[in-house]
Amino acid sequence: xxxxxxxxxxxxxxxxxxxxxxxxxxxxxxxxxxxxxxxxxxxxxxxxxxxxxxxxxxxxxxxxxxxxxxxxxxxxxxxxxxxxxxxxxxxxxxxxxxxxxxxxxxxxxxxxxxxxxxxxxxxxxxxxxxxxxxxxxxxxxxxxxxxxxxxx
Numbered sequence: 489x490x491x492x493x494x495x496x497x498x499x500x501x502x503x504x505x506x507x508x509x510x511x512x513x514x515x516x517x518x519x520x521x522x523x524x525x526x527x528x529x530x531x532x533x534x535x536x537x538x539x540x541x542x543x544x545x546x547x548x549x550x551x552x553x554x555x556x557x558x559x560x561x562x563x564x565x566x567x568x569x570x571x572x573x574x575x576x577x578x579x580x581x582x583x584x585x586x587x588x589x590x591x592x593x594x595x596x597x598x599x600x601x602x603x604x605x606x607x608x609x610x611x612x613x614x615x616x617x618x619x620x621x622x623x624x625x626x627x628x629x630x631x632x633x634x635x636x637x638x639x640x
Contacts (some may be wrong), residue, residue: 495635507551508579512536512544518583520554520576525569545570553579585615 496502508514515534524530531541548554553576560566584604591600604613617625625631 504582507547508553508582510544512540513548514583514586516541516544516548516570517553517576517579520570520572521580521583525571526567527570530570548576551575581615584613588615 508517512534515536516530519530519533524533527541527545530536530545531538534541536544545554545556549556549570552573554570555573556568557571558566559569587602587604595601605611606613619625
């Protein structure tokens, strides 16, 4: 069975986009990966309308990508902060891939706005596709899509 016969109604890409495929959702995730946790900070940094930001945070919590955790600063009312869940942290390579693509194709002067470095050794971080046997996979022509058998 070739890729042209694959049941696209169960596409994982489409399903993922339904959850995080909106600009503000991805930008909230970017900020969460950079350590932002509080609504006011997301709002200040992103400049998203409050209603939109509330909606995106609610969706990310409902999808268990973020946890909404109460906190209370001394002398203030209780508020909530948003922390990445394991499911949310698993989206990190996706954001890094989007960042790398933008760095490669959208930076006119070749100077990227942000560089990721390994905390332990300081070396630049990059994404790479590898197969289960450890071979580097340069691109889509080196991959064969194989649909999973459906269970009846």
